[in-house]
Amino acid sequence: MKNIAIIGAGAAGCFCAVEIKRLYPSYEVTVYEAASRPMIKLGLTGGGRCNITNSFEGVEALADVYPRGVNLMKRLLHSFGPSDCLNWFGEYGVRFVTQEDGCVFPESQDAMQIVHVLERAMREFGVKLVCNRKIANISELSGYDAMVVTTGGGTAHLLAGTGIELVPDVPSLFTLKIDNDGLRSLMGTVVDNVTLGIAGTRFRSHGTLLLTDWGVSGPATLRLSSYAARWLAAEQYQGTLLVNWMDSSESSVREQLAANGDSGRMIANSHPEELSDRLWRHLLQRAGIREDCRWAELGSKGLSRLVNTLISDSYPIVGRAKFKEEFVTCGGVSLNEVRPDSLESRRIPGLYFAGEVLDIDAVTGGFNLQAAWSTAWAVAHAI
Numbered sequence: 001m002k003n004i005a006i007i008g009a010g011a012a013g014c015f016c017a018v019e020i021k022r023l024y025p026s027y028e029v030t031v032y033e034a035a036s037r038p039m040i041k042l043g044l045t046g047g048g049r050c051n052i053t054n055s056f057e058g059v060e061a062l063a064d065v066y067p068r069g070v071n072l073m074k075r076l077l078h079s080f081g082p083s084d085c086l087n088w089f090g091e092y093g094v095r096f097v098t099q100e101d102g103c104v105f106p107e108s109q110d111a112m113q114i115v116h117v118l119e120r121a122m123r124e125f126g127v128k129l130v131c132n133r134k135i136a137n138i139s140e141l142s143g144y145d146a147m148v149v150t151t152g153g154g155t156a157h158l159l160a161g162t163g164i165e166l167v168p169d170v171p172s173l174f175t176l177k178i179d180n181d182g183l184r185s186l187m188g189t190v191v192d193n194v195t196l197g198i199a200g201t202r203f204r205s206h207g208t209l210l211l212t213d214w215g216v217s218g219p220a221t222l223r224l225s226s227y228a229a230r231w232l233a234a235e236q237y238q239g240t241l242l243v244n245w246m247d248s249s250e251s252s253v254r255e256q257l258a259a260n261g262d263s264g265r266m267i268a269n270s271h272p273e274e275l276s277d278r279l280w281r282h283l284l285q286r287a288g289i290r291e292d293c294r295w296a297e298l299g300s301k302g303l304s305r306l307v308n309t310l311i312s313d314s315y316p317i318v319g320r321a322k323f324k325e326e327f328v329t330c331g332g333v334s335l336n337e338v339r340p341d342s343l344e345s346r347r348i349p350g351l352y353f354a355g356e357v358l359d360i361d362a363v364t365g366g367f368n369l370q371a372a373w374s375t376a377w378a379v380a381h382a383i
């Protein structure tokens with residue numbers, strides 16, 4: 001019989017508690033939670049629908065979805081991946097739907113179904129849940145055979161004094177404030193395939209861009225914010241956003257525009273089909289091309305200016321904004337501090353970590369919760 005303490009009753013902590021009891025029903029498992037009830041955040045995930053994992057089918061390289069922690073995740077996903085997650089919750093009667101973009105949600109479209117499954121399993125297995133108990137430092141708890149820290153992002157300070165290396169926390173998954181009236185006037189415009197970048201860096205992201213009244217949002221922006229999270233924090237969220245509106249090379253955009261030849265048609269009336277009329281007029285203005293200019297009058301310099309605007313338009317980034325209150329923290333317990341199979345501390349035997357408290361984070365799409373399930377499963381089995 002072992003006596004286990006888990007600090008933090010979030011996704012990782014509750015899942016870990018249940019998995020330990022499934023394996024060893026006789027173990028005593030106590031979960032300490034600072035809030036008045038468990039899994040408050042899990043109940044809000046995916047806009048209340050819980051994007052529980054991802055099919056990973058559209059993922060070309062794992063590093064594209066796990067900017068931090070990719071090697072560890074590669075290993076852990078082999079032991080407990082997305083299909084294991086669906087089978088696990090499937091055993092408790094949850095059915096799932098997978099969207100075209102790979103995001104997986106419970107068929108009920110209700111995050112509380114996942115919360116209730118874990119709550120019920122904890123109750124039935126006799127997990128002891130102690131709410132309203134904030135652990136200021138792990139030294140407060142003693143007498144346990146193993147301790148699991150699952151306190152989420154931005155909480156690693158409860159390890160102060162242990163000597164465990166902590167990677168400083170910075171936010172990830174946010175939208176960008178852009179100082180440009182023309183862009184802001186296009187609020188609500190969606191462009192399906194763009195490439196975003198940050199000037200002077202190698203950070204690039206692809207996908208859908210949404211123009212908002214404060215700047216840019218949508219999947220391409222959130223990905224860029226995740227890839228460049230540390231760089232942007234160091235630069236105090238100032239920089240230059242590069243936009244390739246056509247997600248294409250210079251030669252192919254040039255070829256596409258040159259097909260208009262010497263036509264007498266007005267340029268303003270013949271935009272590439274992926275760009276809206278309003279956005280096209282905005283881009284013509286940025287390229288210094290009159291709205292009544294005809295293709296035949298454009299000339300090679302005008303064409304070059306237009307191509308350049310389409311593939312490498314640039315705007316000043318002047319800050320960050322939250323994405324619908326959703327963000328994750330990058331940083332936390334350094335992965336050098338844990339054994340990769342068990343997630344046990346190399347310094348303090350019997351101390352384990354799972355979930356966002358580790359320096360692992362992902363882009364949106366269910367990958368963050370999958371990291372919580374995979375790490376918690378690894379810890380439960382190691383214990």
Ligand SMILES: Cc1cc2nc3c(=O)[nH]c(=O)nc-3n(C[C@H](O)[C@H](O)[C@H](O)COP(=O)(O)OP(=O)(O)OC[C@H]3O[C@@H](n4cnc5c(N)ncnc54)[C@H](O)[C@@H]3O)c2cc1C
Nearest residue numbers: 008010011012034045046051135151152355356366368369
């Ligand atoms: C609004 C929102 C929506 C999201 N939607 C999705 C989504 O759809 N899909 C997805 O993959 N990811 C999503 N995420 C990210 C995802 O929720 C997190 O990655 C995940 O919850 C991390 O799980 P965790 O158990 O590590 O931490 P948490 O879920 O944050 O749980 C940590 C728990 O520890 C408790 N705690 C903290 N400090 C202490 C302490 N000192 N003592 C005791 N208890 C403590 C906290 O109160 C909390 O209950 C979303 C995030 C947010 C904010």
